[in-house]
Amino acid sequence: MIPIDLTGQVALITGVGDNESFAWFIAKTLQAAGAKIIFSCHPRVVGIVESFLERDMDREARLLPDGKTELKVEKVIPCDVSFDAMEDVDEKTRTDRRYAKYGDFTIHGCAEQVKQLTPHVDIMIHSVAFSREIKNSQAQTSRKAYLEAISISAYSLTGMLRAFAPMMAHRPGGGSVVSLTYLGGERVVPHYGGGMSTAKSALQIDTKQLAFHYGREFGIRVNAISAGPYASRAAKGIGDIFQMIEHAREKSPLPRPITAEEVAHATLFLCSPLASAVTGQILYVDCGYNIMGV
Numbered sequence: 001m002i003p004i005d006l007t008g009q010v011a012l013i014t015g016v017g018d019n020e021s022f023a024w025f026i027a028k029t030l031q032a033a034g035a036k037i038i039f040s041c042h043p044r045v046v047g048i049v050e051s052f053l054e055r056d057m058d059r060e061a062r063l064l065p066d067g068k069t070e071l072k073v074e075k076v077i078p079c080d081v082s083f084d085a086m087e088d089v090d091e092k093t094r095t096d097r098r099y100a101k102y103g104d105f106t107i108h109g110c111a112e113q114v115k116q117l118t119p120h121v122d123i124m125i126h127s128v129a130f131s132r133e134i135k136n137s138q139a140q141t142s143r144k145a146y147l148e149a150i151s152i153s154a155y156s157l158t159g160m161l162r163a164f165a166p167m168m169a170h171r172p173g174g175g176s177v178v179s180l181t182y183l184g185g186e187r188v189v190p191h192y193g194g195g196m197s198t199a200k201s202a203l204q205i206d207t208k209q210l211a212f213h214y215g216r217e218f219g220i221r222v223n224a225i226s227a228g229p230y231a232s233r234a235a236k237g238i239g240d241i242f243q244m245i246e247h248a249r250e251k252s253p254l255p256r257p258i259t260a261e262e263v264a265h266a267t268l269f270l271c272s273p274l275a276s277a278v279t280g281q282i283l284y285v286d287c288g289y290n291i292m293g294v
Contacts, residue, residue, distance in 0.1 A: 002274070004033050004268060004269075004272045004273075004274065005033065005034055006030060006033040006034040006035040006122075006123075006271070006272070007034035007035075008034070009034070009035045009036070009122035009123060009171075010035065010036045010038065010118045010120060010121050010122055010123070011027070011030045011031075011035045011036065011037055011038070011121075011122065011123035011124070011125065011271070012038045012040060012114060012121050012123070012124045012125070012164070013026060013027045013030075013037060013038070013039055013040065013125045013127065014040040014079065014081070014124070014125060014126055014127060014128055014156075014160065015040070015041070015042075015081075015125075015126070015127035015128035015129070016039045016040070016041050016045075016049055016076075016127070017041065017042065017045045017048070017049065017233070017234065018045075018048070018049070018052065018232070018233045018234075019052040019058060019061040019062075020061075020232050020233055020260070021127065021232045021233070021234065021260075022127060022180055022227060022230070022232065022260055022263045022264070023125060023127035023180075024052075024061070024260075025260040025261055025263065025264040026125055026127070026263070026264045026267045026268075027039070027071060027073070027125075028062075028063075028064050028065070028071050028264065029064075029065065029261070029264035029265060029267065029268050030123065030125075030264075030267070030268060030271065031064060031071055031072070032064045032065050032066065032069070033268055033272070035122070035123065036074055036118070037071070037072070037073050037074060038073065038074050038075055038077065038114060038117060038118075038121075039073050039075070039076045039077065040076075040077050040078075040079040040110050041076055041077070041078060041079065042078070042079070042080055043078040043079075043080055043098060043099050043102050043105045044098055046076055046078050046102075049076055050076050053071070053073055053076070065261075074117055074118075075113070075117055077110050077113045077114065078099075078102040078105045078109075078110075079105060079106070079107060079109070079110035080093075080099070080105050080106065081107055081128050081152060081156035081159060081160065082148075082151060082152055082156075083105075083106040083107065084106060084107050084108060084159050084162075084163075085106050085107070085108040085109075086104055086106055086108070086109070088106065089106065107156075107159045107160055107163050108163060110163070111163040111164055111167070114164070114167070115167070118167075119167070120167050120168070120171060121164055121167045121168050121175070122168065122171050122173075122175055122176065122271075123175070123176050123177075123178075123271045124160065124161070124164055124168065124175075124176075124177045124178075125177075125178050125179075125180075125267065126156070126157045126160060126177065126178070126179035126180065127179075127180050128152060128153060128156050128157075129152070129153040129180075129196065129199070129200075129234070130148070130149065130152045130153060131145060131148070131149035131153070131193075131194035131195050131196040131199070132145050132148065132149075132194065133145035133149075133193065133194035133195070134149075134191075134192070134193060134194035134196050135191060135193065135194065136193045136194050137190075137191075137193045138193050138195075138197070138198075140193070141193055141194050141195050145194050145195055146194070146195035146198065147195070148195070149194055149195030149196050149198070149199045150195060150198060150199045150202055152199075153196065153199035153200065153202075153203060154199045154200070154202035154203040154206055155202075155206075157177075157179055157203060157206055157207070157210065158206060158210065161177060161210055161214060161220075161222070165214055165217075165218050165220065168218065168220050169217075169218040169219065169220070170218065170219045171219070173273050173276060174219045174220065174221055174276060175218065175219065175220040175221070176220070176221050176223075176270060176271040176275070177210075177214075177220060177221065177222045177223070178223050178224065178225060178267050178270050178271060179203055179207060179222075179223075179224045179225075180224065180225055180227060180263075181200045181203050181204055181207075181224045181225070181226045181227075181282065182200050182226060182227065182229075183226055183228075183284075183286065183289070183290055184196065184197045184200055185197055185198075185199075185200025185201040185202075185203065185204055185226075186201065186204075186290075189244070190240075191240050203224065204224060204226075204282055207222055207223065207224045207280065207282065208280045210222045211223070211279040211280030212280065215279050215280075221270075221275070221276075221278065221279035222279055222280065223270050223275075223278060223279060223280065223281045223282075223283060224281070224282050224283070225263060225266055225267060225270070225282075225283050225284075225285055226282050226283065226284045226285070226286065226290065227258060227263045227285050227286060228245075228248050228252075228257070228258040228285065228286030228287060228289055229241060229244040229245045229248050229257075229258075230245070230257070230258060230259075230260060230263075231245060232260075245257050248286065248287070248289045249287075251289060251292050251294075252286065252287040252288050252289040252292070253287065253288035253289075253291070253292075254287035254288055255287070256287060257287075258285060258286060258287055262285055263285050266283055266285045270283065
């Protein structure tokens, strides 16, 4: 037996918004392996995430794979990945009470808060994606929404790595970054619009570019998981997620839906010493759906 032991390692999980997402299950799995967990959330959902971590009614969602231990997070840090530093924040956002109460809610501010908790970060999970026009086809997507989707869903990986690379540099066994992507970045998926397909495509080539740069200079591995369709709270906003799941189930070599646990297990592998020579890769966790032509 080859155990995966992440004891003493610190994992920053970005983009957590609820207790049904891939990020939530990844956090539980990494903690089950021994890692300490820090959450980074959009300022508007910090209170929601904190309630999931505290309310009795959500205890079952907090249970780790052993069915007894509950997820414990060191801190929930507000971070709007649209902004690298406070000088980038527009006046409307800066003066919004939902943001202003947190002080520095940028990527730089997040990094500074993490430094107060720990001198190092071993793992970073990038689970950030947003498009205000995701239901629009590419032909009907506005320039503003298109650029916003790319900024938040793709460029944020570059911004986060730039900020956290010094804390992740040359860690024992190497630092590991894993982002979450989707087949819509490679092929046409109806209703996966609003610039999101382009953002996922950008995220995937950025994964390879960043793997090259940060591997050579900092010893950090950068990979992505392309997960099959999954009915998270966010995905339900696409509109036809259940039809997408059913279609994938019918066509996949393994004719069933994926689970969030399976994505979490694949992430654990990529963050573990078992994947010490794996970087710049897109790992498909989709029951093989990506190989099918028809």
